[in-house]
Amino acid sequence: MDAMTLKTLHILSAILLFGTGLGTAFHGLASNLSKDVRAIAVSNRNVVLADWLFTTPAVILQPVTGIWLAVEQGWPLTSPWIVVSFALYFVAGACWLPVVWLQLRMRRLANEAVAFGRELPAIYHRYFRLWFALGWPAFSAMITAVALMVVKPQLW
Template identity: 50%
Template sequence: MDIVIVKWIHILSSTLLFGTGIGSAFYLLAATLHGDARVVAPVARFVVRADWMFTATTAVIQPVSGAWLAWRYGLGMEATWIRISVVLYGVAIACWLPVVWLQLKLRDAAQSVAPAEGAGPVPLPPSYLRYFRVWFLLGIPAFLAFVCIFYLMTAKTP
């Protein structure tokens, strides 16, 4: 396979992985701050879908394309920036795995109280707020890990 194509796939998938995470977090946070389960329920449904469509697929593509590029360039785990990137990626994925489960719980909790129609806002249940706090806290180290990985990808030394 052409190295330019694999590099392009690696960069594109890292952008989709990071961008989907940031976008999903922003929309779910904004909807949650609104406080109306009728607003949160559809947003949470779309966040779950986006996570499966974009995050899950690119989370697999990243290590595969990264390992192939490292091999092709003759780099190994002796390159400090690669070792650090792998550890940071592990941290991010370790945070993301419970987030997948939490997003399902958030979606279900919001949907359980959101009527099909009705007047006035519908408050989010306490279970939603408990899950949301953990979801938010797990996002912080994942976000920081990806920011550091992007830096290492661009500032690396051969």
């Protein structure tokens, strides 16, 4: 694969990560703030679907294309900006994996609430707060990692 195609795939997968993450966070937050259980159930279904369709492939493509690109461009994988970028990527992943688990539980709880005409249970709201809280370090880590990839600073 030529360098330009590889770089394009790397950038597009970063855009997918950010776009899907931001879009699902907004959609999830907006529906939950509405307190409309039906809207929340639909939103949760769509958030889970978007993660499987867009986020998961991008999560796989990012490190693969990143390592490949670094090797192709002659950047040592021990370059400080690469090491820190990978560390930040793993921080984001450490936040994302529990988020996936939470989203699956929230989807089930919201669907059950709609099916039985009930309010969302207290555990749903705890899951939502944790889901929301985990988004902040994940987004911060990804923003910083992307900045490092663009600037490629000499860190030490």
